[in-house]
Amino acid sequence: MSALLEIAGVSKSFGGVVANRDISLQVPEGAIVGLIGPNGSGKTTLFNSIVGYHPFDSGGIRFDGHEIARLRVTDIARRGLLRTFQQTRVYGGMTCVQNMVISQSQRDIGWFDLFRQPAAAATEKAEALLDFVGLYSKRWLRAGDLSFGQQKLLEFAMALMNEPRLLLLDEPTAGINPTLINGIIDRLKRANANMGITLLVIEHNMRVIMNLAEHIYCLAHGQLLADGTPDAIRDDQRVIDAYLGAH
Amino acid sequence: MNRRLALYGAAALVSLAAPHLLPNYVSQLSMLWVMILFALTWDILGGQMGYNSFGNIVFFGVGAYACAVIQRDAGLAYFPGLFLGLAVAAVLATLIAAILGSGILGLRGHYFAIGTLGLGIAAGELASGWDYIGAGSGLVPPLYPGELGGRELFFYYLFMVLAVVTFVTLRRLYAGRFGLCLNAIRDDEDKAEAMGLPTTRIKTLAWCVAAFFLGLTGAGMGNLLGFIDPRDVAFAGPTFGVWMVLMAILGGKGTLWGPVLGAVVFHVTQELFWTYLLGWQRVALGLLIVGIVVFFPQGILGWAREHWPERFGHRVEEKAS
Amino acid sequence: MWANINILWEAPGFLVDLLANGLLIGSIFALAAFGMALVWGVMNIINIVQGEYVMLGGFVTFYLVQAGIPPLFGVPVAAAVLFILGWGMYRVVIHRVVDKDMFISILATFGISILLAQLTNELFGSDVRTVEAGLDTLQFLDGMVSISEIKLLAFVLTLTIGLTLWLFLKRSRLGQAIRATAQNPRAARILGIDTDRVFAATYALNAALCGAAGALVVMAWAIHPYIGLPYTVRSFMIVVTAGLGNIGGVVVAGLGLGALENLAGFVLGAEFQIAFVFTLMVVILVLRNLLLRRQRKYLK
Numbered sequence: 001m002s003a004l005l006e007i008a009g010v011s012k013s014f015g016g017v018v019a020n021r022d023i024s025l026q027v028p029e030g031a032i033v034g035l036i037g038p039n040g041s042g043k044t045t046l047f048n049s050i051v052g053y054h055p056f057d058s059g060g061i062r063f064d065g066h067e068i069a070r071l072r073v074t075d076i077a078r079r080g081l082l083r084t085f086q087q088t089r090v091y092g093g094m095t096c097v098q099n100m101v102i103s104q105s106q107r108d109i110g111w112f113d114l115f116r117q118p119a120a121a122a123t124e125k126a127e128a129l130l131d132f133v134g135l136y137s138k139r140w141l142r143a144g145d146l147s148f149g150q151q152k153l154l155e156f157a158m159a160l161m162n163e164p165r166l167l168l169l170d171e172p173t174a175g176i177n178p179t180l181i182n183g184i185i186d187r188l189k190r191a192n193a194n195m196g197i198t199l200l201v202i203e204h205n206m207r208v209i210m211n212l213a214e215h216i217y218c219l220a221h222g223q224l225l226a227d228g229t230p231d232a233i234r235d236d237q238r239v240i241d242a243y244l245g246a247h
Numbered sequence: 248m249n250r251r252l253a254l255y256g257a258a259a260l261v262s263l264a265a266p267h268l269l270p271n272y273v274s275q276l277s278m279l280w281v282m283i284l285f286a287l288t289w290d291i292l293g294g295q296m297g298y299n300s301f302g303n304i305v306f307f308g309v310g311a312y313a314c315a316v317i318q319r320d321a322g323l324a325y326f327p328g329l330f331l332g333l334a335v336a337a338v339l340a341t342l343i344a345a346i347l348g349s350g351i352l353g354l355r356g357h358y359f360a361i362g363t364l365g366l367g368i369a370a371g372e373l374a375s376g377w378d379y380i381g382a383g384s385g386l387v388p389p390l391y392p393g394e395l396g397g398r399e400l401f402f403y404y405l406f407m408v409l410a411v412v413t414f415v416t417l418r419r420l421y422a423g424r425f426g427l428c429l430n431a432i433r434d435d436e437d438k439a440e441a442m443g444l445p446t447t448r449i450k451t452l453a454w455c456v457a458a459f460f461l462g463l464t465g466a467g468m469g470n471l472l473g474f475i476d477p478r479d480v481a482f483a484g485p486t487f488g489v490w491m492v493l494m495a496i497l498g499g500k501g502t503l504w505g506p507v508l509g510a511v512v513f514h515v516t517q518e519l520f521w522t523y524l525l526g527w528q529r530v531a532l533g534l535l536i537v538g539i540v541v542f543f544p545q546g547i548l549g550w551a552r553e554h555w556p557e558r559f560g561h562r563v564e565e566k567a568s
Numbered sequence: 569m570w571a572n573i574n575i576l577w578e579a580p581g582f583l584v585d586l587l588a589n590g591l592l593i594g595s596i597f598a599l600a601a602f603g604m605a606l607v608w609g610v611m612n613i614i615n616i617v618q619g620e621y622v623m624l625g626g627f628v629t630f631y632l633v634q635a636g637i638p639p640l641f642g643v644p645v646a647a648a649v650l651f652i653l654g655w656g657m658y659r660v661v662i663h664r665v666v667d668k669d670m671f672i673s674i675l676a677t678f679g680i681s682i683l684l685a686q687l688t689n690e691l692f693g694s695d696v697r698t699v700e701a702g703l704d705t706l707q708f709l710d711g712m713v714s715i716s717e718i719k720l721l722a723f724v725l726t727l728t729i730g731l732t733l734w735l736f737l738k739r740s741r742l743g744q745a746i747r748a749t750a751q752n753p754r755a756a757r758i759l760g761i762d763t764d765r766v767f768a769a770t771y772a773l774n775a776a777l778c779g780a781a782g783a784l785v786v787m788a789w790a791i792h793p794y795i796g797l798p799y800t801v802r803s804f805m806i807v808v809t810a811g812l813g814n815i816g817g818v819v820v821a822g823l824g825l826g827a828l829e830n831l832a833g834f835v836l837g838a839e840f841q842i843a844f845v846f847t848l849m850v851v852i853l854v855l856r857n858l859l860l861r862r863q864r865k866y867l868k
Contacts, residue, residue, distance in 0.1 A: 051441065053441075054863070055863065072440075073437075073440045073441055074440045074443055074444070074445060074446065077440070077441055077442055077443035078443040082441070082442065082443075083441060085438075085441075089435050089437070089438040089441075090434075090435070090438070091430065091431050091434035091435055091438065091439075092434050092435070093430060093433065093434045093501075094427070094430050094431070094434060098427055098430070101424075101427060102424070102427040102428065102430075102431050102439075102442075102444070103442055105443070106442075106443040106444060106445065115419075115420060115423055115424070115425055116423055116424060117422065117423045117424070118423070118424050118427070158442070162442060162443065299671050299675075301678075350854045350858075351850070351854065353854070353857050353858070353861065354853055354854070354857055356670065356671070357614055357670045357671065357674055358808075358853055358857070360671060360674055361614065361674070361801075361804060361849075361853075362849070362850050362853045362854070364678075364801075365801060365846040365847070365849040365850045365853075366846075366850050368797065368801075368842075368846045369843050369846035369847040369850065372840065372842045372843030372846065373840070373843045373847075375839065375843075376837065376839040376840050376843065383839075485682050485685075485797075489678065489679075489682065492675065493675075496675075526690050527690060529682070529686040529690075530683060530686045530687050530690060532682075533679055533680070533682045533683025533684075533686055533687075534679075534683060536675070536678075536679030536682065536683075537661060537676055537679040537680055537683065540665075540672055540675045540676045540679060541661060541664050541665060541672075541676055542664075544668075544672055
């Protein structure tokens with residue numbers, strides 16, 4: 001059985017800098033997979049290649065059995081592959097509820113649906129998901145007025161609203177108050193278990209990723225260094241060296 | 248709710264009665280509706296979607312010429328010719344928006360602004376050289392059949408109806424999913440794409456909506472003025488084309504009433520300049536443009552929102568229950 | 569149009585004439601584009617008033633000649649006058665929009681552009697004006713190619729001014745301050761550079777450049793109050809095609825545009841020359857965007 005996401009031998013360079021070299025990894029459906037590595041190891045570049053933000057130089061990426069290398073960002077998103085951003089991007093001028101409603105899946109939207117009012121069910125679901133991430137009381141505030149952490153939660157909720165098959169999360173706990181991190185881990189697990197969303201998570205926080213992921217890939221200097229279960233990775237000398245900077 | 252209905256009712260009454268209350272100013276009042284149309288249609292792209300276009304005038308000019316050509320060549324009586332002309336103007340303008348859309352709307356930010364500026368002026372220059380539509384001399388639509396002053400009255404009501412229909416249509420659109428799409432593109436287009444929104448389709452649709460109403464406006468304008476000059480009327484980039492932008496900004500871009508307010512204030516100011524400054528009115532307008540852009544870019548409604556946030560749409564957090 | 573193309577085919581000497589003269593005025597386009605690239609790179613402002621500065625430089629020279637002063641003095645005088653105007657414009661308006669959204673600065677400079685064009689029209693009338701520099705015309709290829717000496721002089725002067733400016737930016741202290749500010753305004757400020765003064769100097773320098781260009785235009789060609797916007801659009805086109813910071817590209821693109829435009833003016837007819845310029849800009853923008861889109865980048 002093939003994995004939901006299959007990355008085979010993907011390489012990407014920017015000018016003279018090799019950001020990704022011959023990366024291969026698989027994300028089985030329903031799993032939570034982690035992607036770790038020191039700063040500059042090419043994690044976000046890999047994400048950008050996956051979602052079609054830029055073309056990559058060689059290799060292939062298959063999502064749900066289909067090659068997606070040549071597709072545009074919008075088309076890949078419509079197939080159910082979404083990502084959140086490291087700097088957290090939401091629609092700052094609109095309210096949280098509006099952010100949610102517009103994030104609804106576009107798969108069933110035809111030409112004329114654009115002109116209709118969004119269904120009441122959409123607003124209900126939006127509010128339910130906002131409640132899920134703990135933003136229910138702030139739902140009428142402008143998204144731009146939220147704190148960074150709250151925007152991160154909103155962005156996560158927006159992704160859930162879209163009912164993706166696979167969600168790429170770029171450092172979901174970065175910049176979050178440590179006391180709230182457990183809540184995020186919990187919500188990620190629930191999204192995976194109850195809503196059936198496969199997760200591929202870039203993380204710097206070792207506690208979070210060890211707790212969350214079933215399988216972890218480690219990148220360093222643009223290459224795949226090691227992969228395995230959290231315990232295996234934790235004890236892998238190569239991974240330790242990469243983070244501590246041994247040459 | 249009742250107060251709002253009363254306000255609308257009063258506005259409707261005043262609008263209907265205006266040409267009879269101020270019989271010497273019917274043309275200027277018609278122009279006021281035209282200005283409102285300019286500002287409203289510009290704001291679809293500029294205010295709601297974040298695409299500042301200097302080239303919307305293209306659709307206005309296309310509409311003006313299309314209607315005049317139909318009126319000239321279709322061989323119909325005045326009113327059938329006019330209404331056919333209006334229909335063709337709207338369709339042609341919308342078609343051009345759809346065709347140009349995929350190319351031009353791919354440009355972002357200031358490239359879009361300057362690119363559309365070039366489009367507007369290029370259209371004027373091309374029209375000035377095309378003999379079929381009168382080249383530099385332009386076109387003269389047929390004479391309005393009826394008594395003196397009848398034309399002004401007829402077109403006043405035509406523009407009034409058009410402006411009201413446009414306003415109501417936009418209100419409906421902005422309240423629905425389309426409005427959310429526009430705002431999403433404005434706030435973060437890359438995010439919208441990453442979430443699967445069909446941004447190209449939405450952008451083109453928005454431009455088509457603007458083009459539709461601008462085409463109708465142009466068609467009417469040619470008949471109101473009695474002539475169509477390629478550079479000064481149809482594709483008047485440095486005048487109408489810039490005023491569109493300014494009126495929306497002056498009133499408060501991104502709102503429904505902002506462009507309307509801005510159009511009213513701007514038009515009255517402009518008429519005063521014309522009356523009292525004559526040749527220098529264009530210079531004064533240039534100064535006004537710079538002044539507004541530099542010192543008052545938030546516009547009237549933006550300013551009101553800052554000073555009276557509760558009344559103008561500021562949302563507060565709900566107390567946790 | 570086809571008849572015109574046929575003429576060029578039959579008499580290639582005439583083609584040479586069009587291209588040669590086009591290259592000569594292209595140098596002026598390149599100079600104005602250089603100034604625009606400077607302001608854009610340093611202050612992140614697309615200066616829509618660019619063309620009006622050229623126009624005003626021409627008018628200054630015109631009235632100078634009317635007062636009896638030899639035309640070539642017009643170049644430094646126009647540059648000086650426009651320098652002062654540019655500095656004043658910065659102090660009054662531009663410094664308020666430097667840190668704002670680029671659309672605001674485009675709209676503001678567009679407003680100033682309209683203002684200046686209308687003002688000039690009101691004060692001096694809309695007639696086309698030119699200045700006799702009193703120089704000969706050179707003839708080549710059995711009289712098929714005729715190039716006036718003043719155009720050649722303008723070409724040489726333009727290149728000289730451009731080279732001088734380039735050296736100034738590279739060698740002088742102010743030039744280095746300008747380049748530092750262009751690369752990183754915040755760092756420049758921390759290092760003690762008065763960025764506000766740098767901005768003012770850059771903007772004024774750009775205006776002076778345009779003034780000098782305008783002086784050459786009125787001598788070798790002709791001006792009227794509304795030549796501004798086409799010049800602005802030409803400058804913009806050249807900068808977008810060459811890329812900010814690519815000086816060689818600006819020169820090549822400027823010369824190329826001059827030649828192309830002159831050719832188009834003949835083939836399509838003089839009444840479509842301006843239409844050609846604006847349409848070409850739109851085409852260049854769309855094509856460039858399409859090319860960037862293939863690499864999933866956008867003109868930002």
